[in-house]
């Protein structure tokens with residue numbers, strides 16, 4: 001677990017780690033805010049009024065921005081937070097970090113398209129289900145030599161175009177996977193038909209990431225067209241029953257991205273054991289030491305610490321940028 005999300009770590013340290021490890025190079029605003037909080041005992045005392053699991057920087061900053069905190073310098077943010085603390089605290093208590101990044105579909109698509117169809121896909125930890133529509137987005141894969149590979153849904157180009165840089169022998173698909181059934185599981189499903197839920201999804205995107213915000217809005221509009229069931233509950237408790245509901249003639253693919261890090265080791269092992277036991281293909285796209293056995297099978301840790309490992313049935317097949325911006329297929 002990262003220091004910033006570890007409830008056992010002191011708040012100032014969690015914010016310092018968030019500034020230096022997660023926000024640096026990704027969000028100048030969040031780096032300033034987190035470093036500012038780490039050095040501000042008065043704000044740390046406020047944040048410490050929350051239960052430890054709710055003190056994480058990403059949650060507090062997203063809640064603040066949901067209520068109107070404007071990206072900028074730390075002193076203005078600290079003054080704003082003191083004044084609006086009750087609102088921010090209430091949101092932290094009722095919400096969780098559930099960033100839903102449709103861009104991750106670009107990392108999943110070649111693996112999905114290579115499986116024998118028709119497919120029934122189940123996403124565990126689906127948030128609002130934006131990754132449950134991989135066949136409804138357009139893709140632009142670019143190779144290092146300047147080559148470009150476009151793929152569109154069968155009924156024509158999508159308003160959502162996912163860009164992804166590729167290296168290695170990626171099996172770029174000729175056509176979309178044939179997805180005949182889809183469903184998800186989440187502890188707290190978000191609903192693309194709810195303005196409040198969509199506002200929360202937007203607030204979870206970091207301030208400078210305007211491209212991700214536009215993509216989110218476009219993907220919400222696509223997902224809005226068709227209601228996909230997202231079963232509320234724990235993925236370990238719900239998965240077997242959902243697998244049995246999939247059409248018998250389809251290949252059932254259970255996938256997840258940026259989810260298993262939320263589970264403790266015992267629950268990750270329990271999930272991996274279910275994936276081996278159930279009649280499914282298992283596609284995981286997670287941080288390097290998150291899925292039991294995957295890093296060991298890769299042999300050597302990837303040079304980029306932040307890279308996710310994409311694995312099929314527990315075997316590593318690619319390294320991916322956590323938001324799906326790049327895909328390196330293993331030889």
Ligand SMILES: C[S@@+](CC[C@H](N)C(=O)[O-])C[C@H]1O[C@@H](n2cnc3c(N)ncnc32)[C@H](O)[C@@H]1O
Nearest residue numbers: 098099100101125127186187188234235257262
């Ligand atoms: C960071 S979000 C990722 C959402 C989506 N997979 C994506 O890549 O855009 C993680 C999601 O996992 C869900 N989650 C965490 N632990 C879970 C569990 N034990 N069972 C079901 N869902 C869980 C959270 O509620 C959250 O919506």
